[in-house]
Amino acid sequence: MQVRIGELSRTSGVPVPTIKYYLREGLLAPGASTAPNQATYGPEHLRRLRLIRALLDVGKLPVAAIKEIMYVVEQPQVPPHALMGLAHRYVTPTGPREHSPEWDAARAEAVRRVDALGWRVEPESVAFDQLADVLITARRLDFAQFLGGWDTYAQAAGEVADRDLTVLAERAAPAGDGTAQRVSMVETVVLGTVLGDAMLQALRRLAQQDASARRFAADA
Amino acid sequence: MQVRIGELSRTSGVPVPTIKYYLREGLLAPGASTAPNQATYGPEHLRRLRLIRALLDVGKLPVAAIKEIMYVVEQPQVPPHALMGLAHRYVTPTGPREHSPEWDAARAEAVRRVDALGWRVEPESVAFDQLADVLITARRLDFAQFLGGWDTYAQAAGEVADRDLTVLAERAAPAGDGTAQRVSMVETVVLGTVLGDAMLQALRRLAQQDASARRFAADA
Numbered sequence: 001m002q003v004r005i006g007e008l009s010r011t012s013g014v015p016v017p018t019i020k021y022y023l024r025e026g027l028l029a030p031g032a033s034t035a036p037n038q039a040t041y042g043p044e045h046l047r048r049l050r051l052i053r054a055l056l057d058v059g060k061l062p063v064a065a066i067k068e069i070m071y072v073v074e075q076p077q078v079p080p081h082a083l084m085g086l087a088h089r090y091v092t093p094t095g096p097r098e099h100s101p102e103w104d105a106a107r108a109e110a111v112r113r114v115d116a117l118g119w120r121v122e123p124e125s126v127a128f129d130q131l132a133d134v135l136i137t138a139r140r141l142d143f144a145q146f147l148g149g150w151d152t153y154a155q156a157a158g159e160v161a162d163r164d165l166t167v168l169a170e171r172a173a174p175a176g177d178g179t180a181q182r183v184s185m186v187e188t189v190v191l192g193t194v195l196g197d198a199m200l201q202a203l204r205r206l207a208q209q210d211a212s213a214r215r216f217a218a219d220a
Numbered sequence: 221m222q223v224r225i226g227e228l229s230r231t232s233g234v235p236v237p238t239i240k241y242y243l244r245e246g247l248l249a250p251g252a253s254t255a256p257n258q259a260t261y262g263p264e265h266l267r268r269l270r271l272i273r274a275l276l277d278v279g280k281l282p283v284a285a286i287k288e289i290m291y292v293v294e295q296p297q298v299p300p301h302a303l304m305g306l307a308h309r310y311v312t313p314t315g316p317r318e319h320s321p322e323w324d325a326a327r328a329e330a331v332r333r334v335d336a337l338g339w340r341v342e343p344e345s346v347a348f349d350q351l352a353d354v355l356i357t358a359r360r361l362d363f364a365q366f367l368g369g370w371d372t373y374a375q376a377a378g379e380v381a382d383r384d385l386t387v388l389a390e391r392a393a394p395a396g397d398g399t400a401q402r403v404s405m406v407e408t409v410v411l412g413t414v415l416g417d418a419m420l421q422a423l424r425r426l427a428q429q430d431a432s433a434r435r436f437a438a439d440a
Contacts, residue, residue: 054361081436088425119430127429130422134415141274143411145387152383153419154427156376161427163372165435167365189428191363195354196424199373201417202350205308207374207381208413209301209347210339215385216301 002032002040012049019049027052027066047180051187059091059190073182080185085122087189092126107132117154160200164192222252222260232269239269247272247286267400271407279311279410293402300405305342307409312346327352337374380420384412 009016022028028048031039048070055061055069072078072086110131111123121127138146172185229236242248248268251259268290275281275289292298292306330351331343341347358366392405 050361058357058361079436081432084429084432088429092421092425114426119426120433121426121429125426125429127422127425130418131426134419134422137278138411138415141270141278141411143391143408143415145391146412146415149380149383149387149416149419152379153416154423156380157420157423158427159372160369160376161424161431163369164424164428165431167369168432169435171363171365188363191358191361192366193425193428195358195363195366196369196373197421198350199354200377200420200424201312202347202354203374203377204381204384204416204420205312205347205413206334206339206341206345206351207378208384208409209304209308209341209345211381211385212301212304212388213340215389216299 002042004040008041008045012046014049014053022052025063027070044180047183051183054187054191058194061090065090069186073186074179076178083182083186084189085125087186088193089126091190091193092130103132103136106135109135113150160196164196167192222262224260228261228265232266234269234273242272245283247283247290264400267403271403274407274411278414281310285310289406293406294399296398303402303406304409305345307406308413309346311410311413312350323352323356326355329355333370380416384416387412
């Protein structure tokens with residue numbers, strides 16, 4: 001079903017000027033021309049609008065990164081598994097990283113530790129960079145005993161990831177064509193990653209406060 | 221054992237000019253005067269220097285917040301459990317929040333959900349604000365099925381928090397006096413919270429990539 005831009009705006013909740021901005025920036029493909037200065041838009045535009053909103057509002061991604069993602073979801077030769085790695089790269093904090101021998105050793109250790117868990121992960125994943133930072137910081141600040149929690153953290157992360165993949169499989173399998181599925185998959189990975197980070201952060205603090213209330217019961 | 225500023229710098233790894241800056245800013249209490257323009261520093265200065273470094277480098281806290289924390293750890297009437305709530309407040313992201321009826325309802329829902337887990341948490345905890353944001357965003361973006369993972373996330377957070385509290389109890393019980401213990405406790409909460417967030421984030425992405433590799437094995 002093809003609709004005018006006003007109807008696309010009402011259905012998506014995105015204001016018309018914002019949709020026009022996305023069209024100008026190339027985030028959204030042009031509609032089908034029906035007359036000079038008139039075009040109509042289909043369901044695929046609606047799906048892309050939702051993905052753009054998720055990437056901008058929740059993922060806080062810059063427009064340039066969103067353009068790249070929009071391009072990649074159109075490429076049928078990029079397999080679904082690679083799409084997840086791509087989406088992760090954009091929603092993982094990356095600061096400027098030192099590349100000292102100490103850091104390289106920490107990164108190699110991170111890869112070995114994850115390998116020992118039996119997880120199959122491409123060694124170039126940015127999540128290893130993040131782990132290397134944690135390993136180095138914990139040791140520099142004399143907090144190596146924190147790393148004793150490794151197995152507990154890995155198990156908790158595994159349980160949550162299993163659940164995440166179940167949601168992904170349910171949500172990223174619409175009746176549409178291959179591209180619709182890929183758009184939905186990237187959207188779900190980005191939303192689920194960002195929302196899940198926040199939910200896990202908040203619940204961990206609440207669980208710590210509960211555990212602390214019990215432990216320090218006398219003064220709580 | 222009292223040492224000069226040069227020795228304090230060598231032991232802590234913090235450069236002398238930086239220590240002088242902390243002294244000027246009131247982050248660090250003055251040493252004991254031994255002669256005009258000479259002072260010596262004890263183990264409590266070393267502990268505070270470590271805490272300042274942790275708050276600045278890992279917690280990324282502003283100097284004004286660190287001053288507040290340094291003040292509070294000196295107040296023996298503030299109970300340990302309240303110190304954890306305070307430390308959490310400083311290391312939990314807080315954006316500008318709308319205070320609409322919808323948001324208030326989401327926050328009340330967050331409190332009810334956590335209450336239903338049987339967790340004892342003060343209702344003013346900032347972690348509830350973070351949860352309210354997650355609830356609202358998930359629903360606005362038609363991703364309510366994400367919230368179906370609530371129990372899995374809560375359980376994982378609980379396992380990790382138990383481990384965190386064990387480390388806290390080991391590390392925050394030095395042989396020193398009450399204040400030394402409080403300094404060590406705040407330091408451990410801030411370091412453990414920030415490092416734990418990063419480790420959990422990284423491990424969750426790696427576990428998702430592993431789960432995705434298995435699921436999409438054909439193309440991985």
